[in-house]
Amino acid sequence: MADPFYVVEHKALEAFAQQLLEGAGVAPHRAALVASNLIFGNLRGVDSHGMQLLPYYVEQLNSGLIDGAQDGAPINESGATMLYNAANGLGAVTSDICCGHAIRLAKANGIAFVVARDANHFGAAAYWGRRISREGLIGFAFCNASPIVPPFQAKEARLGTNPICMSVPGPADTSWLLDMATTTVAANRIFKAYHNKQEEIPAGWAMDKEGRPTTSTNEAFNGLVMPLGGYKGTGLAVMVEILCAILGGGAMSTEVGGLRVKDRPMGVSHSFLAIDPARFTGAAEFDTRMDKLTNYLHSAAPGAGFDEVLIAGEPESRFEKARAENGIPLGPGEWQRLLDWAGKFNIAPPASNHNA
């Protein structure tokens, strides 16, 4: 991080997040869930899905775009499936309930699929994958998102970064956990390169405003995010759009709102898939086989320029360990926005170390 930043102990920061949400009128049990979800993002180094989101949530709670008192309700439970109306509740609140249903239905049926519409930002998808995998099930989480990505061969945005997350049962700090946007990189990597005055970005990240691939940071900043690998990334984003918005009946494509959109609720859809390994090779055998696969992957000789081979989730687990010990760094603008809300709500902020 090039800018000066502030470091806050993670538990103190989580308590602060909860207080701010309570300041915005959210009941303590709901505020605690959202705070836990945000700190999870920061702990794992995914700062775009951490405390940085909180001021947006507070603004949307204040303006009524998010209904902080809503839990939502099932529309239809049928077999191993459920359609859920999130009713503009906080994303973490309705997702927690939906994951609970997915877990219950998967334990009863071996697999379950829950789709929620009219939902809000649920933070890092990995939080929900792990929410399910902690119960001994394979957990998937998907959501559609604000339209900032053009489909392959286009120069107008139609899709979100539509992430795919999959988490397997096992120890939280070593288990394979995939959480990926279906673009080559998250849009904020491009913003960061721009703000750091870095002239070039790697090939494959972005397109200029005419849809031509570019490595110019300036053109990319004024241009478009690139779908992962062209038509495949678009295909995966549409897959997620179908599993969320099409099945759920919620806003799709350009209908979706966003954190910075003020004329309508975000209206994203979430979906949660849970699979019980006990119905296949068995839970213990599943763990043994996951270890074996992880060993196969770790045993591959590193390529030129690398000294180790990591599995999905391993970089984030390292962040989690380090930040649990050393605290969470927050940018100066981000910290100030939190302090501003603390002032308005008359809340004392936690201690922070200022690093230059």
Place this chain on the structure above:
Amino acid sequence: MADPFYVVEHKALEAFAQQLLEGAGVAPHRAALVASNLIFGNLRGVDSHGMQLLPYYVEQLNSGLIDGAQDGAPINESGATMLYNAANGLGAVTSDICCGHAIRLAKANGIAFVVARDANHFGAAAYWGRRISREGLIGFAFCNASPIVPPFQAKEARLGTNPICMSVPGPADTSWLLDMATTTVAANRIFKAYHNKQEEIPAGWAMDKEGRPTTSTNEAFNGLVMPLGGYKGTGLAVMVEILCAILGGGAMSTEVGGLRVKDRPMGVSHSFLAIDPARFTGAAEFDTRMDKLTNYLHSAAPGAGFDEVLIAGEPESRFEKARAENGIPLGPGEWQRLLDWAGKFNIAPPASNHNA
């Protein structure tokens, strides 16, 4: 196609494929299934998964690596799930049965997941996605594959091209249908560039043998296929490995055999996921909403260098229409291998037009 080639009417070619399989001792109803699966690949322009596979099948049938008389059998049916022993049967034969179970279980439960182990090549995954979506369900097909892809940051192969396929209900010729390997491109695109003496390939396709990204066709030919977008492609390939081999209890990673491997059966695992839209927004509403999403995507202004925006499956549907009318082109080596087997089995080959 630069080389001279032979063109055969698709129905005659399908009948020929069936005869060749019967020549190798396969019963007519099983031979017909495999032939239909192979011709589907050719019709859709996916020649790597068409008739080109047939001589490998015949060799493996002859050597006993594939058991052409096997249907396999369920190991465990439980709730909305099934674990299936494919028992080295022909891939299309056991996949057809597994898709039947997935359809039955999804109609009963809203969603179903069937995993088959000890299976063989099932041709184009799209065939199985569509097998399920023809019944009004969303169909997914996955399989693990021969280890030719290094994980991200490595220079030794540990994973297959592990495809992801998803197909939605609707008219076969216009519906969205995703079928993608989790590498940037299929390995045979690199082989083709090499055989065509094309000096450079696009960035992102391949690495040299030390795991360094390369655009030299020669280095790529002697090197490694690149996972789609680096760690994300590896993550998706591992996702497929888990959904197939880890859950199924079959061969994983470097344990998997291959079409050219003669000391053990292929031993891949397949999995099939089916979801019933009727349990969510309803079947009719699902169709309406898919049309709407397709329109959103088609309506995006094309980027520089393109004059239209296509959805997944659209290029293949165009191939299907053209090749159904004009016949299927086969390379000279490929055609000769089929003629050789026809000679051995005393089968008259269909008429072909020779084009230079």
